[in-house]
Amino acid sequence: MKFQDWKPLGYKTLYRELFRKHLARQNDLLKRGRPTGWFFSFHPSELIYVFDVVSAFPEQYPAYCAARGSSMDLIDTSMSVGYGHFICDYFKTTLGSIIEPEKATQPTMPKPDFIVDTRALCVAHHEMAEVFSKIYRVPRYVVNYPYWTRDLLGKVDELTKIPERIDEFYLEYCVEKLKGLVGFLEEVTGEKMDEAKFKEVFRVSEETSKLLVEIPRLMMAKPTPGSQRELGDLVFVAFFVLGSSYAYEFAEKAYNIIKDRVKRGEGVVPEEKCRLLTFGIMPWHSLSLYEYCERLGATFPVNLYVNTSVYLVNPEKPFESMVRRSLHFANSTYEMMEDILENVKKADIDGAVLFENTGCRITSMIIRPLADLLYSRLGIPSLIIEAPQCDPRVTPLGKAKMQVEAFLESLR
């Protein structure tokens, strides 16, 4: 197969700028003695900016370690003290960095003063929060969203996470728990919530979310305008810093770049040979696999993992918005997978490359049913690659490339 020129959107520079601002904020708050919280994906990130707390993420930091090559040692450290092999890579990497910080990529996460234990994706978040809370002896606040079913929601728009309805019984419980979280943050900061600031943060969040939702939508254009190598980091913006001014600045620039490219009808490669869907937490150690596929002419207009991270904020209903963040298909019964098919059809997909993240049940257990559904409903074949998100030893990049090449051959 012939390699083509590869023309990414150039988000790399934007991410650098975003991280620089995020770390500057973190350092400034640490200097001012503000408390540090640990948060998990799908948490209500807006509250971080309402309360001016330092935020650290035991999922983002391990991804950073994986990209820089320290995660394997950290995983081994966790297992050497008895933690299971088949549990989340993020947990094992973070724990390894606590036990042997000298082996970890610097800077490590600041120690937590509190932990926000939200289960909007997996119970593993709750299990991790327990262990971290026990190690650091810090308070933790639990918010558990339902594992959604069709009965409770009806149909859900994959990108905006706007459902036909939300069963009031569950919505009310979640909203009350989130109000309790506000009370918890008031306690740890010793400050009452600033209502005006709350409104302003949600206004910024709404504006940002509108742009973020459009980016994966524009990715479905023909030809595929960008690379998943770049799109992957969009989850950092959507999961962790939504509500910040720097997230908005990023989203505005990123949206304009992709919009212009779609307008010009330019693709990430000159000749698009097949269009693929991907799902699974991205193997952060081997993101070049996406570039490799794209250079072979196999582009990725749909990344269901990135799509789970975005949603449309409604500042008129901020608490309901925070709940809607959990309305993604990985946190739902399999019948809800039907809702993603609409975008798959629109994107005109030829095949799927699915990553089974060893140790992550919530993403991996839906890989095969997803493959079954794509094939039975749309005739789309799938390649499943076992790829824990922080440990390249299970499927080295070379092996993954060979598997992908064989799969692409079979699609012709």
Place this chain on the structure above:
Amino acid sequence: MLDDFYQFFRSKSKIGEYKEAGRKIIGTLCNNVPEEIIHSLGAVPVRLLGISQTTENARSKLPSWICYYARRILEDGLKGEFSQLDGIVGMTTDDTKMHLYSAYTFYVKHGFSYLIQTPYVRDELSLDFFAGELERFAVKLSQYLSVEFDEEKLRSSVRVYNRFRRLCEELCDLRSDDAPKLSGVDWMKIMLGSTCMLKDDFNKMLEEKLEHIKDSEGIKDYVLRVHVSGTDYYDLEILSLIESMGAVIVSDDLCTATGYFAGFVDEGKNPLRSLAERSLGCSSCILSSHPDSLSIEDRIAFIKERIKKSRAKAVIILRDRGCEICGHQYPLIIEALHSLPVLVLDMDIPVSVEQYATRIEAFIEAHAR
């Protein structure tokens, strides 16, 4: 004498009898599902436990590294081993169980299914929510069964189940004697029998046998009293192996044994609220705790209490290698049990008994009295 219970588990003959008598059979995917609700509506709750020794069908639907408890259930479901079921009830107690519910209802279809949404904290708001959730479950099931939900009937079922728990506790206490009246294998056989019978029938049967067990001489020729720890473990081979090497299993915290019956339901309160309190508060592994404490601390306290009562001198952990709860909790549990010797066995199926024999033998020899 105790093999009857185990036969009911292996053959599912009691379930067949109930089915023939016109009762609906409802399978549960977690021991925290409040069976009393199902019982009060006239259906038969059955704790689903797969018995396949290999899971080749399930492996085409699930990752191979997830817990074998889940793989075996799906395997048996796909093979039609649970064809007697009319419905299933799951609970959101861990990631595997949430998606197992989805997988089961996606690939194996029964007339009724419900997923009970669990809060992971025992604050007042969450307890009220959970009582409401149980009510929703009761109403849904009553609609399916065309039976009206009746609080009085639920109270009556609570009494049956509390009787079951008292009997189990009484039986379990007999393991704490100097000469334990019951081996770990026999205890497991009885507990497995209890998962697939109406508790009314089980209680009668156990009451009849209890006196006989009490009068037995007990086990005297052992060299080590062992506590067995784990989650949904229920194969007899390893328990047999442990006891064949001179140890006696005097206590456990398994979801399939002590974790299955532990904790009473307050009969003086609203029954749904009481069920919610027990379900979130009294089990060995559920991930819920008081807002100011951690569930891992609750579990450690539960295990320590069992060890103290049974005077176990060593702990053998049967760690399902794919169990996320085991994967996260055991280092902290082992640390908390620092005064006792601990052997960790990573388990999967099919069980390779011989591979474990040397380690178990050495452990028992090293710590024998």
